[in-house]
Amino acid sequence: MSIQHRNNVLCHGDGAATVMLVHGYGCDQHMWRFIYPALARRYKVVLLDLVGCGESHLGAYDRDKYATLHGHAEDMLDVISLYATGPVFFVGHSVGATIGMLASIVAPEKFAAHIMIGPSPCYINDGDYVGGFNPEDIDGVLQLLDADYLEWARRMAPVIMGAPAQPHLSAELKARFERNDRDIARHFGRVTFTSDHRADVPKCTVPSLILQCSDDLIAPREVGDYLHRHLPASKLAAITNTGHCPHLSEPDVSYRLISSYMEEILA
Template sequence: MSVQIRNNVQVAGAGAVTMVFVHGFGCDQLMWRFTAGAFQDRYRVVTYDLTGSGGSDKAAYDRDKYASLHGHAADLLDIIDGFADGPTVVIGHSVGATIGMLATVAAPQRFVAQAMVAPSPCYINDGDYIGGFSREDIHELLDTMDANYLGWAQNLAPAIMGAPNRPDLRAELTSSFCSIDPDIARHFGRVTFLSDHRADVPKSTVPTLILQCSDDLIAPRQVGDYLHRHLPRSTLALIENVGHCPHMSAPSASSRAIDLFLSQTLPHTLSQPLASTTR
């Protein structure tokens, strides 16, 4: 099976640098449309669906391979091999940010930078580490997902989106959550919410933007501070946004933050200023 079919890879734009966008749990590549579109006039933009999500080939979802996020990181490296042209920047949202980080650890030479949008290397509180949830909270969340996935998705997705003044975005995320095969969602949900990749954080040595929301149910402010302390070459940027999906609910602010970071990180010959903003 080709990588393009497996992950429904799409390429747009052109430029000396390739930007690869990695979506989060319950999402698909369409949710990057507001942010990724701002870069297509200056960068080669690659979007794709994680195996098991969106328009990917669901038959390719191997529970053994994807029993850890490293399986998805391997897919990302396959996509970069097949579709990137020139230096690569990976932009990941939520668990997609951790997938991107793991890829930079496995193959640092392939990346010139990464942006982690609402990231979390571990969702469970542990001693002084604040991940946002107790272990009991996470197991209750997963038990509810197992018992009634659609009900769980309909209740949780609007809270994850936040965006109290954007019922359309809340409805879109709910629809996306509900469209996933429940068996795949349950498996990927356990891998996502039980993962702990704090030990991998200091191993990621590429320049990194940590894009944090001011009010995020899933990734509290302490997580961004933790990543900033432990990622060797990181920049922390805060967006005033209620919710976990600033690339959808605050796309202009997200695009500007990413653009500023790239303008300060990439050589001038590879980065040009953002000419216009998304809505």
């Protein structure tokens, strides 16, 4: 099976540097539609769907390979090797940011920089670490995911999207969730929400920009502060936004921060 077919890879633009845009849990490359056209005027833009999501090849979803996020990180290195030209900027949203971080630890020479949108190395509170959810909260999310996936989508879409002034975005996210293969979504959800990659954070030496929303129930400000303290060569920028998806609800601000950081790295 080709990598293009496996990950539904699409490329736009022909700049000397490459921007890879990688979505979060349950989403797909369509989530970048407000940002990628402007990026493609200056860079080569690589869009993809994580295996098991969007228009990826669902038959390629191996539960053993994707039992951890390392399986997806391996896929990202495949895509870079085949499609990237020049310096590579990895723009990852939510769990996509963690996947990119893991890939860069394996092959840091392949990355110019990361841009992490709403990242979280661990969603579960642990001692002094604030991940946003108590263990029983995550248990409840996963129990609902297993018992009634459509109800999970109905409840979680507005929590994840936020953007109360733009209810169409929550409706869009709910519809996206509903199109997913439910068995894969349950498996990937458990991997996503129970993963703990705090020990990996200091191993990432690639320059990184952390984009943190001001009011995000999925990745609260404390998570951005934690990453900034422990992630070498990192910068932290705040976006005034309610929700976890500023590339949809505040795309102009998100684009400006992303593009200015890349210009800074390339200067």
